[in-house]
Amino acid sequence: MGSVSSKPRAVLWDMDGTLVDTEPYWMAAETALVESFGGTWTHEDALRLVGSGLLDSAIILQDAGVDMEPEAIVSHLTDAVQQALRTQGVPFRPGARELLRDLRAADIRTGLVTMSLRRMALDVVDLIDFEAFDVVVAGDDVDNPKPHPEPYLQAAALLDVDIAEVVVIEDSPTGLRAGLASGALTLGVPHIVPLDGLGAHQLWPTLHLRGAADIAELFGAHTTTEATR
Known part of the structure; x- marks a missing residue:
């Protein structure tokens, strides 16, 4: 068995409620x-x-x-x-913009996976003052919306990464289910509705003061656990 990378190949972000508070x-x-x-x-x-x-x-x-x-x-x-x-203006969720920038600096690829229309997603991306995402998958790009895993699987395919090497960040039960169904390590950051009892691999109350190192630590701990089961 090859060595498992301690950091994910990519982090896929939900948009509404996770990245921005729209x-x-x-x-x-x-x-x-x-x-x-x-x-x-x-x-x-x-x-x-x-x-x-x-x-x-x-x-x-x-x-x-x-x-x-x-x-x-x-x-x-x-x-x-x-x-x-x-x-x-674009009301970023606490810590989201900073974590996104830190992931880019750590050379971890990023994708935006939203059920909003592509034109709106690109509007949000254009209002971020740095190159934030490698891929964008929007509601009109997929046949099956969340909670179906297709949006996350499509983003992983576009990035040419295995979904098992991906972290998904979500704020809604629907999105969380999509991330879990895809096979990605799914991190819940509740916003308007609670995410307890839905099977998230981890729940963080906020992204504030979280960096790429925290994501890598979460991913490393989870993959180590999986490997020893």
């Missing part, structure tokens, strides 16, 4: 859209959509009274959130 932008856009059709949209309703595929979310919004085709709903919400990002 959830308030999404919630505001959903609320305005539902209310424009005379419906009501509560905070609890919005929480149901956290981490979901966009077309799945659109169907729930249709049930709440939005009389538009699912694709039109997705496009409308994306426009609203992109506008908010451009006018109000």
Whole structure:
């Protein structure tokens, strides 16, 4: 058996809620859209959509009274959130930008794996002031959204790395399930909804003050455990 690298070949990031805190932008856009059709949209309703595929979310919004085709709903919400990002800025989650920069410095490859549309993901990437990601896999790039493993498997394939040598960072139950199903070491950093009891390999309360060394340590400890089972 060959020696296992102590650091992962790549770290794959979820976007909304993990890298950037766009959830308030999404919630505001959903609320305005539902209310424009005379419906009501509560905070609890919005929480149901956290981490979901966009077309799945659109169907729930249709049930709440939005009389538009699912694709039109997705496009409308994306426009609203992109506008908010451009006018109000990109609110990075604590420590996310710093960890991303540190991973790049440590020569660990990175990918962004999001169920948002590609045009929105690229908007966010463009607003980061350094070369942040080697690949971007978005909701319109895959046939099966999270919690299906396809988005993470596609990113690993694009990077030409084995998914077993990848760390996934996620903030939602849906995303966590996708990471675990792919076979990646899956790190949960809860944001709006708790992630307890879902089988994450590790839960960190925040990425604040975490660096590439912490990711390597997590990966090394996990692969050592796996090798001795």
